[in-house]
Amino acid sequence: MLNRFSRLVLMGIALMTVFAAKAQNPAISAIYTPDPAPYVHGDKVYLFVDHDEDDAVYFKMKDWLVFSTEDMVNWTYLGAPVSTETFAWAKQGDRAWAAQAVEHKGKWYWYLCCNTADGKDALCVAVADNPQGPWKDAIGKPLATGFGFIDPTVFIDDDGTPYLFWGNKGFWYGKLNDDMISFADGYKEVPGYTDPKSFGALQSKMDWSIGRNREMTQYEEGPWVTKQNGMYYAVYPAGGVPEYMAYSTAPTVNGPWTFRGRIMNEAENSFTIHGGNITFKGHNYMFYHNGALPNGGGFRRSTAIEEFKFNNDGTIPFIPFTKEGVKPVGKLDPTKRVEAETMASSWGVKLDRKGGKDHYVTSVHNGDWIKLRNVDFGEGNATAVSATIGQLKNAGSIEFFIDKLDGSSFAKIDFGKANETKEGRITGRDKPKGTHDVYILFRGGDEELFDLDWWNCLQY
Structure with a gap:
């Protein structure tokens, strides 16, 4: 029998499938x-x-x-x-x-x-x-x-x-x-x-x-x-x-x-x-x-x-609405610092309401997720993922997935302290290579977890 934790995670995955599998x-x-x-x-x-x-x-x-x-x-x-x-x-x-x-x-x-x-x-x-x-x-x-x-x-x-x-x-x-x-x-x-x-x-x-x-x-x-x-x-x-x-x-x-x-x-x-x-x-x-x-x-x-595309005579054509939106015209480098508030789509999370230059993802709960598109892992030399959180409400973790949420994650990081930077190893079998979409899935208990600040991939 599934416990409450498992049901919530599966619910989040199901909602992702219905709402944002390919939508931009x-x-x-x-x-x-x-x-x-x-x-x-x-x-x-x-x-x-x-x-x-x-x-x-x-x-x-x-x-x-x-x-x-x-x-x-x-x-x-x-x-x-x-x-x-x-x-x-x-x-x-x-x-x-x-x-x-x-x-x-x-x-x-x-x-x-x-x-x-x-x-x-x-x-x-x-x-x-x-x-x-x-x-x-x-x-x-x-x-x-x-x-x-x-x-x-x-x-x-x-x-x-x-x-x-x-x-x-x-x-x-x-x-x-x-x-x-x-x-x-x-x-x-x-x-x-x-x-x-x-x-x-x-x-x-x-x-x-x-x-x-x-x-x-x-x-x-x-x-x-x-x-x-x-x-x-x-x-x-x-x-x-x-x-x-x-x-x-x-x-x-x-x-x-x-x-x-x-x-x-x-x-x-x-x-x-x-x-x-x-x-x-x-x-x-x-x-x-x-x-x-x-x-x-x-x-x-x-x-x-x-x-x-403009017509040859300079007129604007009729433009239909799409769920898919636009295609990427560049790639995201995960070896550089990726702000948590950089995303293509998401479920559940919120953004801060601050001015200035420092921002973060907040209102993070079990089963919430962030998606990024066209992430370029190159030849697959990344060996770990590092991430930093800010305020901690309750202990929890983040897991990183390639292209979809219903497979196995390639890295996991557990957090139990505020303002903490930790690493999660990437196993040899699951090393991401080439260009993919990336999902960041949040796991934890029933209450709000923590604020996510940034993440990146490391090469040792």
Whole structure:
């Protein structure tokens, strides 16, 4: 007869088989990550996201998070460096909505939206020397306020001129000065915003600024502006609620814009869809969010990613949703320090809610696991695995598996002390060789175990 320990472990393995055997979407599973804003910088993609709370039954959002990747499948959590508390003038503890960050002349600028203390929609900007911060309020006041002033997107043109676009139930833009924190000549409505030829056929939609329905174009909110081969693209959630993803193009940043149609359907289990596209290592990716995680929904949303190719004429094709997500474009080296918060998918574990540069995996229980993809063990010279834990709640262990959880592990490490670094030998028969997925399985009693900090493979 199976004891409670064995049943819990088998339950975790069964859930893995059902939920995440091959799935890469959502791309991050240890925390909710709506409104993804990717940014390519050198050989990394930084992902700036909002954060839906686990218990949200309406929009409950207090802070913004950062992740990074070099291979598009293993994402490293870089912390929660900005919150509503970063802006002393803002309403605290809520309304940390969609945002986007960019690097310009050695500084990073994060354009966000929140509420003023008296409840007005406001755009704000934080500045830092690097994506992990520390970030600070760049101007000590809102950059702009107005009804529907949410969802900012920043775009730097080929000549280095920066622009900011934003808006819900309205679409505005302005050229930024080179300081990135002020407008060169104010801001105005995007030309053609009310024209069906520019942003899609008119439909009756609720305009809360006037308290009734009015005829509006398909554009809804959350713009994402890019440029490709001399053409300007605006991708945005469209059509009202539920939203689909559409786009328009223009020969100049000032228009005229032409509506090009739907490129994504309504998101799974979410009435919103918000994201944008990047090109990284020769591949084009569209980011968006859905409510597909366990306990997910319209107020608990998660980043997902699809690869696509532009058509020969520069148009964006219709992009179907997939569970598989994207393929890796790089390999993970396990002989280097691998942060525990680097993962392709996971079950049960959580991430800390800290700023700064030191982060860890927490809320670890028996049967929880972490998966990493495309881990390169080379010629199989690893002889041991080393791992470090932080806070200890209860004794437990971690086991390392190749490609699946229902086989035998190639290494095991037991932990019984806080802030402990220990090694687990790799047996000759089970030595991993070549490129594989890796699962880290946590074992222990019924209570929370410990915080995992990092791990790596050793060669003696």
